[in-house]
Amino acid sequence: MNGELNSFDEYVARCKPEQKEIYYLCAPSRDLALNSPYLEAFEKAGREVIFVYTAIDDFTMANLEKYEGRSIVSAEKSNIDLGIDGDEKSDKEGDEKNEHGKEADDQKKLTGVEAEELCSWFHKTLDQKVASCKVTNRLDSSPAIVTDNESGAMRRMMRMVDTQEGGLDALPLAKQHVLINPKHPIILGLQSIREKEPTLAKVCAEQVFDNCLVAAGLLDDGRTMLPRLNDILLCVVKGANKDEK
Incomplete structure (x- = not known):
């Protein structure tokens, strides 16, 4: 991640x-x-992570699979073990700490029960788009990611070919596996409003999901989000006006 061209051998050496x-x-x-x-x-x-910038590079890396006995793995995959995730263990420990009033840090976080409830709600709310939803400790500043990106490289390659030649049907987007950050304010807010304001919560969940698709390079046309974004902005403006009165 030093901004210079590197070979696999140089990467492996580090x-x-x-x-x-x-x-x-x-x-x-x-x-x-x-x-x-x-x-x-x-x-x-x-x-360290190698950055590639074109659909051809992406497709090539996905199909190389191995180099000198080392697996070539996309950072977008869900089953990466970096020794920091420990999702289920963290949730259980979080519940135990909450029961005894001894949370390790001051940062708010969904309890295991809350996380299970929110994940179930998120999955049901977006059941046509989401294959599963669970919490992860992989994230710090982002609310969520999608991890069905075995199809991501192929989809980006198809989009490039379509741009060059035209006439090809868009590759259908498979249902995604969503990982949510139990400490993020947006996720905590969703848990707070999903029963009190179900319509707003649904709109926000849809936007969180589309934001995930954008981050993964899987959203074909961002203009589809505009009506929903306008609805969210309207809610923000109305809320601000209500606070002033």
Whole structure:
């Protein structure tokens, strides 16, 4: 992540002894890659990630699979073990600490019960788009990510071919696996309003999901979000006016 061209051999030489994978992330630019939610876990774990910037590079990396016995793995995959996730264990420990009033830090976080309820609600609310929803400790500053990106490289490649040749049908988007950040204010807010204001909560959940698709490079046309964004802005403006009265 030093902004220079690197070979696989140079990358491997810098890896920690216990690292057996080569990680990569595809993004349109270096700035977008550096701000990608998929990078957060690797920065936390001190793992280097190779950036690639074109659909052809993305497709090639996905199909190489191995180099010198090391698996080539997209940072977007869900089953990456960086030794920091521990989702189920963290939830159980969080519940135990909450029961005894001894939360380890001051940061608010969904309890295991709340996380289970919210994930179930999120899945049911977006059941046509979401295959599953669960919490993760991979994220710091992002509310959620999607991880059905075995199809991501193919979809981006198809989009590139379609742009060049035209006439190809869009590749259907498979149902996504959503990982939510139990400490993020948006996720905490969703849990708070999902029963009190179900319509607003649904709109926000849809926007969170589409934001995930944007981050993954899977949203074909961002203009589809505009009506919903206007609805959210309207709610914000109305809320601000109500506070002033």
